Structures are given as structure tokens and as C-alpha cells.
Amino acid sequence: MTKNRNIAILAGGNSSEEGISMKGAAQITKWLSKTSYNVYTILIKGVSWTVKHPELGDFQVSKDDFSVTINGEKVEFDCALIAIHGTPGENGLLQGYFEMLNIPYTTGGVMNTSVTFNKYFCKDLVRETGVDLAKGHLIQKGQVIDPSILAIQLGLPLFVKPNESGSSYGISKVKTTEDIAPAITKALAEDSAVIIEEFIAGRELTCGLVKTADKELIFPVTEIISKNEFFDYEAKYLNQSEEVTPADISSSLSERIQILSSKIYDKLNCRGIVRIDYIYSNDQLYFLEINTVPGMSEASIIPQQVKVYGKEMHEIFSMVIEDAIERKSA
Numbered sequence: 001m002t003k004n005r006n007i008a009i010l011a012g013g014n015s016s017e018e019g020i021s022m023k024g025a026a027q028i029t030k031w032l033s034k035t036s037y038n039v040y041t042i043l044i045k046g047v048s049w050t051v052k053h054p055e056l057g058d059f060q061v062s063k064d065d066f067s068v069t070i071n072g073e074k075v076e077f078d079c080a081l082i083a084i085h086g087t088p089g090e091n092g093l094l095q096g097y098f099e100m101l102n103i104p105y106t107t108g109g110v111m112n113t114s115v116t117f118n119k120y121f122c123k124d125l126v127r128e129t130g131v132d133l134a135k136g137h138l139i140q141k142g143q144v145i146d147p148s149i150l151a152i153q154l155g156l157p158l159f160v161k162p163n164e165s166g167s168s169y170g171i172s173k174v175k176t177t178e179d180i181a182p183a184i185t186k187a188l189a190e191d192s193a194v195i196i197e198e199f200i201a202g203r204e205l206t207c208g209l210v211k212t213a214d215k216e217l218i219f220p221v222t223e224i225i226s227k228n229e230f231f232d233y234e235a236k237y238l239n240q241s242e243e244v245t246p247a248d249i250s251s252s253l254s255e256r257i258q259i260l261s262s263k264i265y266d267k268l269n270c271r272g273i274v275r276i277d278y279i280y281s282n283d284q285l286y287f288l289e290i291n292t293v294p295g296m297s298e299a300s301i302i303p304q305q306v307k308v309y310g311k312e313m314h315e316i317f318s319m320v321i322e323d324a325i326e327r328k329s330a
Helices: 018-032 093-101 110-117 119-129 147-154 177-188 233-237 251-267 301-309 313-329
Strands: 006-012 038-045 048-053 057-062 067-070 073-076 079-082 136-140 158-162 172-174 193-198 203-211 216-218 222-226 241-244 272-281 284-291
Touching: 006 018, 018 038, 018 313, 048 067, 079 093, 079 313, 093 110, 110 119, 119 136, 119 193, 119 251, 119 284, 136 147, 147 158, 147 177, 147 193, 158 177, 172 177, 177 193, 203 251, 203 301, 203 313, 216 251, 222 301, 251 272, 251 284, 272 301, 272 313, 301 313
Parallel strands: 006 038, 006 079
Antiparallel strands: 038 048, 048 057, 057 067, 067 073, 136 193, 158 172, 158 193, 203 216, 203 222, 203 272, 222 241, 272 284
């Protein structure tokens, strides 16, 4: 591995998970500091791109060539490590920018991230892998809906959630017909389209994995046991859930989930570290969503799975960074 590469960790973003992204970037910096990378955190907020230097202060990034000048010295980056949940890091916008500049980056490409960020279209694409899917409807902002018809078609309770969102904000578990319209309004605060899905009672299981040009690491399955109604923001980030890794499931089910996750990863043309969430009910595996920029705090699910797998996070990120750079130079 070439030493002293300049790595930009892109954090912040324009979604409700800006703070979570910044915490993840700080943790990734700690992991990468064990290697020989020069790590720079770039806070992205709207059109403001700022290098947050721990000693020298803030410096504006030139979007012309994705560089920064610090105390008269121009710094160019060998790879962009995207740690932004939601827009613009998880929906193809940053990926398109880096493609135009021919700069390596650590997630899937423009098509992969834009499609996986759209929950409704993503479900249609993974259908061919054999995974089960909950019944649901896509509701556009301004569309007139009849809550009673939705309740009849999908049953109660049901879930209402933003169609394009990198966070757990705006999601509601609705138990009465009267609560459907307020839940849609809540979800529309996060996005211009809403998915309404049937509720499936079961165990929530998730599998992380990463593939490079010559390696494939499929991590142990985790079970998420939420103390709340579902795995919402509080459950995810405020210790309102228990995560069991490896999940207390049969080896055959674990292998089934890992094989399916690998198929979905390939079907969607993913790159880098990805986590895929499922509901297991009556021996059926229902696809919930795919996280192309999974959380990276020390207590997040991917680090838990990597530890059980027997690897260190700095190894995983080094592998992803070097693969991104090699893909661009090939």
C-alpha cells in the first residue's frame, strides 16, 4: 500500500442526520490514524465545503478540482471517503461530482446510490433476487389519498416513511385510520414522496458486507431488538435497542441471509461497505432497505459485525480506499 495518501472524509450533509455523520467521521479518523493516511475531515453543508483542521482551523475547499490550500500549501486528495447519510452523499450527487473529476470515492456509483436511495424503486430491482417484499404504495406530495382505502388494502398497523431519506426521521407506525394523514404529513417534511407499507411482525435481521476487485467479506448477521415500537431514531442512536451479533438464529438461516445479501449487493452494483436490513417472518425474508453509507460510530452495527468476523475497522477501510483508487487507475 502506498503510504501518506491524502484522504478526505466527507461528513455533515443536508439531512437530519448531519450530527450522526460528524460523529461517524470522527470515529473513522481514529481508525484511519492507525495507518499511514493523511486524513482530512470536510464538512459539507449546502454549498459550503470546509476542511475542519484540528489545529489550524477552517479552510474552504475549491470545488473546481476538489483541493484545499492550507497555510499556502495546496492539498489534493487521493480518495474521498463518503460518510454522509442522506443527501448529497447517499443519493448520487457527490458521486456524480467525483466522477466528473475522476477522483476515487468509497461508495457505489451514481446509478447505484441514486437507485438505492429511492426505497420504492430499489424494492422493484431486488425483486429478482428472490427476496420477499412487503405490500406498499408510493404517495407523491399533493396527491389525494383515501386513508380508509389504504387501511383496507394494507391492513393496520402500517408504516409510513419518506421514500428518499438517509435517516430514521419521518417514519411512523400507524395503528388507526385517523393517524394515516398526519403520518404522511410528517414524512413529507423529509421528502416529497412517501411509502406506505404493510406491517410485518417478525425479527429484524441485518447483514453487512464489502466486496473489492479480489475480496469478498460477508459479515455475521445481527439481530436488532428495539425497545421502541420499531427501529426508529431513538432506537438507532439513543440506546433504545439491543443488537445481538452474531444473531441467535440457525446456521442455515444465517447462511441464507448472507447469500441473499451477496446477490442483492451484486444486483444493485454496490461498492464499498453496505448493510442490508430484513424482517424474518414465517420463514420468509422481507427486504427492508439497503444502507450504502451505514453508521460508523464505535457502537454501530458494522463495527460490531467486523469485530465478530475477526477483522479491525482500519483494515476494512484501508481495503475499501485502496480498491477505490485501484478501480480509477485501472
